[in-house]
Amino acid sequence: MMNATCRNRQMSPRNSIWIICLLFLLTHTPPLVVSSVAQTRIEFNDSTRAKTTKPNPLTFTASTDQRFFFFSDTRNDNGRRVPVSVYGIRAGFLFPPNHERPALQGGRSASFKAGAGFYFINQHIDRPGLLPNTSESVTRHLRIATVYYERYWLRRKAFEISTPIEFGYGHSRYERNDEQAQDSEVARGIFLPLGVGVSAAYQFPNIRWLRPFHWFGLNILTGYRFILKKDIPASQINYTGFYISVGPSFFLENLTADVKQWRQRRKQKKK
Known part of the structure; x- marks a missing residue:
């Protein structure tokens, strides 16, 4: 049961x-x-x-800049334009890319560079009649403050190509001195330049026993400058034309990166 x-x-x-x-x-x-x-x-x-795709922080960069401007009012006896040396300095930041760009695989991680610059020119113009109602030569002093945006299109190891766009605010001062007539005249003006160019730079390779070597390199810059507003409209002065720059270049971002790496190694050794 x-x-x-x-x-x-x-x-x-x-x-x-x-x-x-x-x-x-x-x-x-x-x-x-x-x-x-x-x-x-x-x-x-x-x-x-x-975390791996998080953008890197901004990198500060600065460099000296010497250019040769071809002004329409500076010519030789044959009527050809003569280059005028322009000295300046510019500083800004390298902005990292927000998305992957296969063409940007070398150098510092940067999609574009933006910042400000300052340039000055002191030139004696041996060409009478530039200023209205004058027949003497003049001495020109130019001061130009600019803001720029430089887009990187190619960064392969130590080689890079970019296109800078600049907009500036310029102040001019012209001094006319007539020693025989003991007469002088000063003319002032304001002009607005806009420039578009193409830049190519090469950074020297990194050598272990000579780290400062890759802080330097070569730079070639060429472009065209437009004048949106002339400083003295009634004069024959005109800054529109080509400009070119060829010479050594200093890469501040490489210096700061080496200093940062050296500090980290020093802290690790202390620990």
Whole structure:
């Protein structure tokens, strides 16, 4: 009787329901746990990927800049334009790319460069009649403040190509001195230049025993400058024309990177 009773209990509908529920839990719970672990791994991988693609901080950069401007009012006896040396300095920041650009694989991580510059010119113009109602030569002093945006198109190891766009505010002062008549005149004006160019730079390779060598390089810059507003409209003075720059270049970002790396190594040695 007891065995029959036990058999009847095992075969009862209530026990069958419990057994079915237990089998369901055993067969369906592990996939849920695995899926939750996989989801956690995916979220971890996504967070890791977000950290690797995070933009780098801005890098400060500065350099001297010597250019040769071809002014329309500065010509030789044959009527050809004579280059005028312009000295200046500019400083700004390197902005890292927000997305991957295959052409930017060398040098500092930068998509473009932006900043400000300052230039000055002191020139004696031996060409009478530039200023209105004058027949003597003049001495010109120009001071130009600019803001620039320079887009990088190619950065392969030590070689880079970019296109700078500049807009400036210039102040001019012309001094006319007539020693025989003991007469002098000073004319002042304001002009607005806009320039578009193409720049190519090469950084010297990095040598272990001579680290400062890769702080320097060569730079070639050429472009065209437009004058949106002339300083003295009634004169023959006109700054519109080509400009070119060829010479050595100093890369401040390479210097700061070496100094930062040297400080980190020094801290590690102390620890």
